[in-house]
């Protein structure tokens with residue numbers, strides 16, 4: 001679905017933002033693009049969605065170069081931008097009716113159904129976007145991205161500005177899209193979203209991909225194979241961290257009672273820090 005080879009980009013002379021990214025995304029996959037602020041995530045998404053030109057390397061969507069079939073691609077992709085691109089003086093309905101006019105009518109989803117699915121408050125349907133909360137704007141932006149039933153969905157920080165139940169709803173909607181066969185390119189620095197949703201993730205820092213694999217494999221590869229054991233001995237409560245291999249012959253230290261044993265698996269965030277030398281926030 002997406003093939004990117006040696007992608008480079010500079011906003012200014014002598015300062016390269018993307019340093020030769022190479023990756024591909026399969027049909028129907030949810031691909032996470034993770035990195036800290038300023039790492040080049042939005043720049044990459046803008047190039048893939050045809051907003052930014054002047055890049056080096058090759059970018060193919062739907063097995064064709066994005067240079068050739070720009071107009072045709074636009075009809076097959078849906079985009080949720082990091083900063084909602086909405087007309088703030090217009091209502092949700094007017095915005096969505098306007099964006100729907102870019103696509104063949106038969107491809108478009110019902111706006112009311114979409115907003116209902118996104119748990120949008122009906123009272124605000126006809127009020128201007130300027131009166132909406134961040135979460136409501138995000139819901140309209142998601143409706144905009146899904147409006148044309150896209151085969152390829154670009155989502156830049158989709159759960160940003162949502163409360164926890166809104167984030168759960170958005171993750172459910174993204175999973176439903178995957179079930180329909182939609183390919184999702186998910187740009188985020190939210191590790192929970194990445195871990196719960198993505199088939200594979202790429203870690204980007206300083207405009208370079210530092211690691212790319214499934215969350216499960218990344219965790220396996222970076223497992224420290226350690227266990228944390230809480231136990232009681234001679235009336236004293238103690239915690240110890242030991243290698244899991246040492247447990248093969250039973251608990252290898254004196255104890256009266258074992259309270260709990262937990263494996264110390266690294267989180268995706270731990271692994272990100274390992275590969276990039278920094279956190280995501």
Ligand SMILES: Nc1ncnc2c1ncn2[C@@H]1O[C@H](COP(=O)(O)OP(=O)(O)OP(=O)(O)O)[C@@H](O)[C@H]1O
Pocket residue numbers: 011012017035036037038039040041042043044082189
């Ligand atoms: N229009 C622009 N002009 C000049 N430099 C820019 C422009 N947009 C982004 N940059 C710079 O390019 C680099 C990558 O920015 P980009 O927005 O792609 O990062 P990001 O990973 O999406 O960050 P964030 O998580 O903050 O959105 C940063 O150093 C940023 O300052």
